[in-house]
Amino acid sequence: MISLASAALALLVLQVVLVAFAAAVRPNANIYLTIVIISLVTTPVASVSDTILLGQTLSRDGRVFMALINLALGGFLFHFMTLPDRSVTLRILVELLIAPGAVLSAEGLRRRYSLRTMIASRLDQLTAARFMEVSADQRITLTRKGLWFGRFVTTGRKLFGIASAN
């Protein structure tokens, strides 16, 4: 078990280092796509390096398990990345951290991280991901993908009884 835990840790560190390196080389690339690619690329390494990572040879099933462990670790990294990358709450905390004396007024916070900036940025990303189109006169048209996503969120909220959010 200790050797397995060490192997899993080594695989996770490998993925984290490769993702950080790729993000440094291409900072504007989609970080989630980067994680998926690196997770897939490192999976064959994980499945055939049993003697290096564990000190003994695994059966065919054992190698499949190692491959799935590597993919699962990539999945955790994917989820982890949504926190600093997407979370408005964490961004608020960071704005407070870098403010003089770690203190801000609500107005000061709004100036640094305004509602318009937040919404415009999300709309840009949703447009880039082809969930919607925004015309020159600021009209928003949901694409087929966007309508599907809107329906998915609406159905999910109904299913879980979420009345209002955001």
Place this chain on the structure above:
Amino acid sequence: MIRLLLPLAGVVAFFLFSLITVRLLRPKQPRRFFLVYAVALLLVTGSVYVRVWPLDSLDASAGLVCCLLLQALMCLTLWNSFYSLLWGFSGGLMHDLYNDVDLRHVDRLIRSYEGDAGLDRILARRLPNLAAGGYIDLQGDTLRLRWKGRIIASGTLVAFKTFSLGMGGGIK
């Protein structure tokens, strides 16, 4: 490979327990229930696994680690879908745009998020939660970071730099 059905069963149970809890009990903090269910179901999966497939080889141990990690990942995916997609900012925008045709204009959409009493809808929900969680002090109009918030913010800042995330919060 049949042992991979165990995490599948685990995540189905997690989904059902979570759904029933949210629908029937309507807890203020569903994540506490989610955490208990996730941990309990991992223990159940681990326990069933070692009874059916004793840990007498490295392959069996790798199978156990694999099952537990996959189950934890799938539970986290459901959890994240609940909070990030259904409750999150982008999911909320898409919900509003899908259900209200009048909001399909950038200025009108932004106006719909502006609050009446100074705080917009985004901050009005998050700031009291941060204060209640002990991350910030919220006194009148002043926000002050507490040590718990400072730790989280510092870790986030490290992640920004390590993964070249810009300033996060959905903004590159």
